[in-house]
Amino acid sequence: MPPPPQFPFHNLQELRHSASLATKVFIQRDYSEGTVCRFQTKFPSELDSRIERTLLEDTVKTLNTYYAEAEKMGGQSYMEGCLACATAYIIFLCMETHYEKVLKKISGYIQEQNEKIYAPRGLLLTDPIERGMRVMEVSVFEDRGSSGSSLSSSATSGGSAQR
């Protein structure tokens, strides 16, 4: 696992074990450009104290470009569509669609962002595909400050600290 940053959360799993979920903030879809997948870049006020505005906006903007790339209608997607039609869509059994490839890139990006930027601040981004592309869920954790190095102690202390 990566070396511990300045905050006590060494990795995402430790974040989940030792912190309690305070609230969830939802970034909604932006439909001003039609049905294309875009998320609002408006910064939610609940996160003001937790993260710098620019960081979150950058993440959302990058994700929006990824989604735009996935849904882009250009030569490649037409080729793929025609080829698939010609093979009676059997080709999708062996081949991944362009959209699916981009979605994989997106989940890798979100994982990386979580580890580098959000987990150290006690936040966690959920991949929008797990929420039906409706929202981007940001889980806000409260650090109870009791997290030790061992998982078992964090579990029991988590249990007792809950009360």
Next chain:
Amino acid sequence: MLHLGVAEPMRDCEYSQISTRSSTPMETPFKKRTPKRRKWQAFPGRNKFYCDGRIMMARQTGVFYLTLVLILVTSGLFFSFDCPFLSVKLTPAIPVIGGVLFVFVLGTLFRTSFSDPGVLPRATPDEAADLEKQITNCSSSGYRPPPRTKEVVINGQTVKLKYCFTCKIFRPPRASHCSLCDNCVDRFDHHCPWVGNCVGKRNYRFFYLFILSLSFLTIFIFAFVITHVILRSHQEGFLSALKNSPASVLEVVVCFFSVWSIVGLSGFHTYLISSNQTTNEDIKGSWSSKRGKDNYNPYSYGNIFTNCCAALCGPLPPSLINRRGFVESDTSQPTPPTNGITMYGSTQSQSHMAAATPLMQTETVILTNEGSLPGRTSLGGPCSGALPLGGQPTPPTSNPNLSSDSDMLPLRKDHIDGLHHHHTDGGHHPFLTPEEAPSPPGMLPCGSPVGHSHTVQGFYNPASQDSLHEDSVRGLVKLSSV
């Protein structure tokens, strides 16, 4: 207690033998305490699933079978009775082309009927609560605010987004709720009983190709059957020709009546595609110029060619509902249906029951294994940190939201295979039913951190509490399976 612990592995073997899923009678005892359920088994809509979630259809499939029978019978008769004559008399290319069309028709039909039309998954309890909070903040107080709409400007046109009370989401533009399937479907076109499924974003192109190829096939068969009869009647006389190929009469009748409707439908959908509208929008006249001078379709790309390419060859988005994934304790469950209980609806009750049993048995196991947390406890489950407090078992509390237990018992029988006590089900369950289970004292304060956001309306409390309980119960079950 110890007795239970020792008897456990034995019992597992017994149950594995009875379970229809396991192939080996002596499966390792600690392999799987609870059978992992796939997400399609917990799907809240009114759909039917086959092949372990690979195939998805609407509930009423009778008309689909009629379509299939008509196509198969007519084509079968054509290939058996008319083609031999025609391939000899005219050209063998006729059955070949007919065969290609036939295969294409069936392929697109199956693709349309069996795939996910673009169902939007229902909101998780947290999302629903967050939306409720936003809405009640904006509007004045009252038990039920007026129909909730959000306005958004798309390419210069004002579009109203409606709130779906069943799915608890604001529907994206062009999405609509299908009352037959009880789902919100993205870019909803219509519900087609002939294909036994909704037609939406993900299967519209297959539907269009189906009706297009079916029109060609119908016209093809119609034309060549007539040709066959005419050629034969040159040889034998009209009546004799009809007597010698009786199938031709049936085919002509079927094709004649189908041609009008199917060709008409293809034409209509060609128009819709070229103007980038859905059947829904066209029927309502959403973008008709009769509504206003400035009314235009904001989704159209401006020219027919681009519209057609976009509809037919554009990128195919993947399914949002992940039918074959496993139901995990981490992710919060979507809100249960409020309209009666279907097989897939009473997820929480079933899973509570499913989870409760091993908990009862493995109480000791939980206590001793408390330390070794598996790495996968929840991210969204707020109670994952709250392990058995004082070592009490944590069965679920009764669910006022869902139906009575009398409904749950027979359902339990169907869905919990491989679980303990399966074979002793005589309608009598030796473990605690929800009413008997003590309300676990540890759970309620655990619920409070997230609970505060759920207390906006009492309506949400049971659902969120249930999901919290379920999450924690599941988390505990995972522990015990270490």
